[in-house]
Amino acid sequence: MDFSAIFSNLILGFTVAMSAQNLLYCFIGCLLGTLIGVLPGIGPVATIAMLLPITFNLPPIPALIMLAGIYYGASYGGSTTAILVNLPGESSSVVTCIDGYQMGKQGRAGPALAIAAIGSFFAGTVGTVLIALFGPPLAELAFEFGAAEYFSMMVLGLIAAVVLASGSLVKAIGMIIVGLLGGIVGTDVNSGIARYSFGVSELSDGIGFVSVAMGMFGFGEIISNLGQTAETKHMEVSKVHSLMPTWEDIKMSIGPIIRGTALGTVFGILPGSHTVIASFSSYTLEKKLAKDPSRFGKGAIEGVAGPESANNAAAQTCFIPLLTLGIPTGAVMALMVGAMTIQGIAPGPQVMTQKPDLFWGMIASMWIGNLMLVILNLPLIGMWVQFLKIPYRVLFPSILLFIAIGAYSINNSPFEVYMAALFGFFGYYASKWGCEAAPLILGFVLGPLMEENLRRAMLISRGDPSVFFTRPISLGMLLVAFALLLMVVLPQFQKKREILEVADD
Amino acid sequence: MSFQSRDRKDFNAGVMYIAIGGFFAGFALNYPMGTAVRMGPAYFPTILGALLIFLGLILFFRSFAATDAELPTKTHWRPLICIIGAACLFAFLIGPAGMVVASAVMMLVGAFGGWDFRWKEQLIGMVVMPAVCTGIFYYGLGLPFKLFPWS
Numbered sequence: 093m094d095f096s097a098i099f100s101n102l103i104l105g106f107t108v109a110m111s112a113q114n115l116l117y118c119f120i121g122c123l124l125g126t127l128i129g130v131l132p133g134i135g136p137v138a139t140i141a142m143l144l145p146i147t148f149n150l151p152p153i154p155a156l157i158m159l160a161g162i163y164y165g166a167s168y169g170g171s172t173t174a175i176l177v178n179l180p181g182e183s184s185s186v187v188t189c190i191d192g193y194q195m196g197k198q199g200r201a202g203p204a205l206a207i208a209a210i211g212s213f214f215a216g217t218v219g220t221v222l223i224a225l226f227g228p229p230l231a232e233l234a235f236e237f238g239a240a241e242y243f244s245m246m247v248l249g250l251i252a253a254v255v256l257a258s259g260s261l262v263k264a265i266g267m268i269i270v271g272l273l274g275g276i277v278g279t280d281v282n283s284g285i286a287r288y289s290f291g292v293s294e295l296s297d298g299i300g301f302v303s304v305a306m307g308m309f310g311f312g313e314i315i316s317n318l319g320q321t322a323e324t325k326h327m328e329v330s331k332v333h334s335l336m337p338t339w340e341d342i343k344m345s346i347g348p349i350i351r352g353t354a355l356g357t358v359f360g361i362l363p364g365s366h367t368v369i370a371s372f373s374s375y376t377l378e379k380k381l382a383k384d385p386s387r388f389g390k391g392a393i394e395g396v397a398g399p400e401s402a403n404n405a406a407a408q409t410c411f412i413p414l415l416t417l418g419i420p421t422g423a424v425m426a427l428m429v430g431a432m433t434i435q436g437i438a439p440g441p442q443v444m445t446q447k448p449d450l451f452w453g454m455i456a457s458m459w460i461g462n463l464m465l466v467i468l469n470l471p472l473i474g475m476w477v478q479f480l481k482i483p484y485r486v487l488f489p490s491i492l493l494f495i496a497i498g499a500y501s502i503n504n505s506p507f508e509v510y511m512a513a514l515f516g517f518f519g520y521y522a523s524k525w526g527c528e529a530a531p532l533i534l535g536f537v538l539g540p541l542m543e544e545n546l547r548r549a550m551l552i553s554r555g556d557p558s559v560f561f562t563r564p565i566s567l568g569m570l571l572v573a574f575a576l577l578l579m580v581v582l583p584q585f586q587k588k589r590e591i592l593e594v595a596d597d
Numbered sequence: 598m599s600f601q602s603r604d605r606k607d608f609n610a611g612v613m614y615i616a617i618g619g620f621f622a623g624f625a626l627n628y629p630m631g632t633a634v635r636m637g638p639a640y641f642p643t644i645l646g647a648l649l650i651f652l653g654l655i656l657f658f659r660s661f662a663a664t665d666a667e668l669p670t671k672t673h674w675r676p677l678i679c680i681i682g683a684a685c686l687f688a689f690l691i692g693p694a695g696m697v698v699a700s701a702v703m704m705l706v707g708a709f710g711g712w713d714f715r716w717k718e719q720l721i722g723m724v725v726m727p728a729v730c731t732g733i734f735y736y737g738l739g740l741p742f743k744l745f746p747w748s
Contacts (some may be wrong), residue, residue, distance in 0.1 A: 123726055146738060260607075262659075266614045266652045269645050272619045280638040285628055287638050288621070315680050318710055319673035485711045486718055489704040490726050492680065496687045497696070497730055501740050509688035513681050520677060524669045525610040543641040555633035 105452030121158035125165020136166035140311035152435040186368035191395030198252030211401035215353040216462030219408025230416040231441035239548035244566040271532035275539020310528035311516025348398035356405025370406040371399035419504035421532040426537040604666030614653030622646025679710030685732040
């Protein structure tokens, strides 16, 4: 590995990220992300989809820096609500609720928040370094990929994303296919035929996945939230007395933070990035390692430090497949692909060589964003607490409005708002029947890419489908995908998935 | 094992997949199929549609094997109609009536979807939020909105 090259790249990155303009956008992104992220009932996907239109008018680098900031902010906001009100903003902070909220009830919400922030920062730093180290070699590998490899890699990514998730596998694969089909609506690049557009001119440009995400994660979620009246009606917000963790807290957290970071980075790089699994495994590990496991569930600080670090490390390293291979591994990364495409950047290995300032600037800004979150959130915690006290009945009409305006401003057309409404309706019923929205979004973004690569691979092989099995890298990926599918059938693994499912609800 | 005791979640999801798959595969008949070497616009959607129908059939038949399946939660008509209605009203009004009116109407209609409607709060929201959005999106971000019916 060429360390001097990495070093000079990082310097380039920091020069880009430290420019006053980019620092400002990183800051605004973190602030807005946390702001929306702490609001109950809005996960990171809806947050990013909602705020995406704000970045449309910006140049590519600040736009992506701001989006990355929004993403970290939203994840961080999720942990804050988990600790303070026992309400996970996203599924990966479900575990944080267990001990974090207990700590809050014991009047130790401050130290819990501080340790979560410190752990996340440490994990984010390690994650950033890893991206800088492994990004270039991976991208080089990706340059060797042909169409067949890309197709197989997308199959693997999609399968991995649903195998590791909770719920029915058949339904999740179904949702992927619905997404792939929705993604290819519009003008076919090869023949120029407008597929499934029925003479509607907006449809011949394709269905915008931003409005789909807004509809399913925004409108759909709000309808579901309003349906379950009683529990979210009244929330007890833990008081934050002092932020300073005791020396004892810090000593107990060092181990979990390091182990959580290690676990998180591994889970993040794997296709089908799952921050949920990372935080769950970290919690289980810490409980196993603890001298007195009975403390867990009653406010053990290790139960906050480990999972929060793991969660943030995974959130960071799942940028690796996106930035080097151009493959999104989850719904959030799918939105990032969309944002890059809107900015005229095709995600993939060529980003690093053709736009080094963008690539390294984004990586450097990730680290700066993590630092900002620590500096920003700990002093501002009082403000977030005030936000948490706003009742949902006051909040949700404003969220609706933001989604509608966001959808409208994609193309300055009411059509996108109608689309969001349609997909909100669809998402509401689909989730009722156990079909989740996340695989659909992933399919939506990958649909056109998959078709294109399938076509190219088959053209090169003169229509022989065995090309996917004779090229070693492609075969390897398909075998891993197949093995993952087989794993689901194993009883032991099924039990794990059931546990995750319970936690997801 | 009877029609009555079927797993309604699986059954409904299965029917939905069969319908969507059937729609895409069926409509693909209008487009040229091409060959495996030169795939036409119908090729990929036909394969996917067929796969989706297959998955739908699995769910459909599996649903009858269920014994004591969980029922899907009831449809919450009020939030469903109010939220979707509010979004459609916004889309309909923003052209002719401008953003300020469309926003206020959307907030009001949407708020009726909640469980605890209070006139005072919502009226304040209807005034404050369109103003805030005008500030952020029109003046701050410079998005080309039509603000009022007469503008």
